[in-house]
């Protein structure tokens with residue numbers, strides 16, 4: 001059976017999983033949804049609401065990290081967690097997964113949710129036709145659920161921006177000695193995780209194809225992206241996308 005990847009199409013954690021599978025040249029079918037409308041498929045696949053979920057012949061991988069492991073075990077690319085860097089890669093991935101991902105998500109939503117046209121597109125542009133129809137009418141209610149659930153308010157967005165800026169500064173500092181990747185000369189899961197979870201703020205083309213096009217976003221979103229693209233870590237994420245995101 002071809003593995004099935006259940007996603008919220010523009011979710012950066014789902015993009016992380018997709019990148020690992022694409023890089024390992026592993027075939028899969030994507031079962032893509034909008035936020036919240038993803039719950040039934042996620043629950044059926046794993047018993048939980050969270051995506052990404054990869055359903056395979058040898059089990060259900062119910063997090064992006066488990067999917068990276070699976071891609072390393074079954075794929076056809078150099079390992080994302082090479083033994084010689086295992087501890088550093090694991091520590092960096094943990095920081096990005098636990099701190100960067102929630103922060104970039106809150107900052108991005110904080111700028112996107114006030115823009116009705118983007119929200120309509122976000123909820124009605126993906127999934128089977130019944131989900132698109134529901135998304136087209138119920139998107140204000142869905143946006144309100146996201147705001148409440150993820151605490152998207154001015155104070156939360158400001159706090160998350162500080163967190164993103166601190167992690168971007170740490171990433172820039174690691175690159176100070178001229179190394180090519182976060183752990184040296186070799187692309188690892190730390191690089192992949194950083195770039196994917198930074199993607200909503202730097203909007204590389206290879207990520208934008210799964211999201212609302214940047215040119216259709218509100219000016220405040222375009223300005224946010226422009227400012228992060230100009231940081232050292234933002235430029236690094238864009239370079240990783242340009243050079244290492246095989247499709």
Ligand SMILES: N[C@@H](CCC(=O)N[C@@H](CS)C(=O)NCC(=O)O)C(=O)O
Pocket residue numbers: 008011012013014049050051052062063064065097105
């Ligand atoms: N640690 C998880 C995080 C995944 C995650 O936060 N997924 C979000 C979408 S970005 C989700 O499915 N949220 C739905 C919910 O929690 O109800 C992973 O790495 O897979």
